[in-house]
Amino acid sequence: MTVAVCRILNDDPVHVVVPLRRPLPDTLALGAMLRTSVCVITGDCAYLSQSTGNLDNAENIALFEDRITSMIMATGAKPRIVAHDLHPDFHSTLHAASLGLPTVAIQHHHAHIAALLAEHHVEAPVIGLALDGYGLGTDNKSWGGELLLVHGSESRRLGHLKTLLQPGGDVAAREPWRMAAAVLHRLGRGAEVADRFRGLRGAEGLAEMMAKGVNCPPTSSAGRLFDAACGLLGVHPIAEYEGQAPMKLESMTMEPKVMADGWRVTSDNVLDLTPLLERLLECNPRTGAELFHGTLAAALAAWAAHAAAIHGTDRVALGGGCFLNRALTDRLVLMLKDRGLKPLTAHRVSPDDSGLSLGQAWAAAQTLLGH
Numbered sequence: 001m002t003v004a005v006c007r008i009l010n011d012d013p014v015h016v017v018v019p020l021r022r023p024l025p026d027t028l029a030l031g032a033m034l035r036t037s038v039c040v041i042t043g044d045c046a047y048l049s050q051s052t053g054n055l056d057n058a059e060n061i062a063l064f065e066d067r068i069t070s071m072i073m074a075t076g077a078k079p080r081i082v083a084h085d086l087h088p089d090f091h092s093t094l095h096a097a098s099l100g101l102p103t104v105a106i107q108h109h110h111a112h113i114a115a116l117l118a119e120h121h122v123e124a125p126v127i128g129l130a131l132d133g134y135g136l137g138t139d140n141k142s143w144g145g146e147l148l149l150v151h152g153s154e155s156r157r158l159g160h161l162k163t164l165l166q167p168g169g170d171v172a173a174r175e176p177w178r179m180a181a182a183v184l185h186r187l188g189r190g191a192e193v194a195d196r197f198r199g200l201r202g203a204e205g206l207a208e209m210m211a212k213g214v215n216c217p218p219t220s221s222a223g224r225l226f227d228a229a230c231g232l233l234g235v236h237p238i239a240e241y242e243g244q245a246p247m248k249l250e251s252m253t254m255e256p257k258v259m260a261d262g263w264r265v266t267s268d269n270v271l272d273l274t275p276l277l278e279r280l281l282e283c284n285p286r287t288g289a290e291l292f293h294g295t296l297a298a299a300l301a302a303w304a305a306h307a308a309a310i311h312g313t314d315r316v317a318l319g320g321g322c323f324l325n326r327a328l329t330d331r332l333v334l335m336l337k338d339r340g341l342k343p344l345t346a347h348r349v350s351p352d353d354s355g356l357s358l359g360q361a362w363a364a365a366q367t368l369l370g371h
Contacts, residue, residue, distance in 0.1 A: 006044070013070040014075070022044055023044040024368075026040075032092060036051060037050065038067050038071050041362070085135075085356075108143070110363060113130055113317045116319050117152075125311060125313050126149075127308045127317070128146070132352070134219070144220055158307050164183065165218055165219075169216075175237070177203075177231040180196075182210065229289075236248055249293075262279065294331060297332040315343075316341050
């Protein structure tokens with residue numbers, strides 16, 4: 001196999017250049033909504049822009065739209081197709097439809113795994129573990145803890161993390177105590193919420209809200225699972241920004257430990273970490289941080305290894321923002337290798353949403369090739 005030697009452009013919009021396994025049709029991809037980047041594939045190279053930030057304000061949206069034009073000009077590409085996220089209301093999705101080119105929606109977590117396939121020059125089927133905060137699933141629900149089988153432009157959901165209620169919707173991403181309350185609700189201990197989180201705004205009525213299912217969408221998000229652990233351990237019950245609490249939890253982890261009976265897998269391949277979460281109620285923060293990271297890694301390794309054996313592959317791709325967490329990633333990589341598997345991790349491009357457009361572009365190009 002010959003790997004491309006890409007021209008390194010000095011033009012301002014190009015941030016990362018990724019050599020591809022072989023030439024692909026010219027393709028444009030626009031990312032999602034958070035930490036959005038633009039990717040252009042032309043020939044056997046993929047060119048990524050710097051992130052234009054979140055597409056939730058006029059300034060970033062203007063920068064994003066300018067970046068599309070400048071990336072196409074810098075690379076000289078003539079895109080045949082535009083890839084975007086599955087979510088119909090993201091500005092990137094709406095803008096894709098305005099460009100006058102054929103469009104293709106790439107499911108969020110498929111794109112995370114496809115980015116790794118592009119970087120590692122893999123065209124064979126792989127098991128994908130896609131762990132992040134949020135992505136719209138093919139069932140129109142909130143995904144974020146996904147076990148996938150990915151082969152080129154095709155992705156199949158094999159399993160997912162057991163869903164948790166997300167009390168208050170998106171606000172729970174910045175208030176981890178709410179996700180901890182969802183764990184208590186799952187355990188049948190909702191009556192403890194008001195007292196355990198006394199003094200926090202909304203705590204008094206949260207148990208009733210969950211019992212009635214009011215503004216509590218279920219999510220399989222690994223990001224919200226991390227938040228739940230933080231809330232149970234009292235680590236930043238209210239965070240200044242999304243991800244603050246999980247990053248603090250990671251920093252407290254020196255020697256991850258495994259709770260042998262900390263998880264179970266259901267008959268429909270749902271990974272349920274309820275035993276671990278219940279145990280965290282009895283732990284101090286440092287002990288809980290080490291138990292959470294070690295047990296989650298062990299559970300994911302066993303889950304992925306079983307899927308790899310069934311589907312006849314030895315590669316497991318690790319994509320999504322949760323894999324910025326070194327305590328989890330390093331431990332999981334070792335556990336997968338111990339099982340004779342080959343983990344694929346991000347090197348040139350971040351595993352979070354700033355690298356998502358690479359996966360979108362690569363998967364979209366595969367559709368043009370009929371792969």
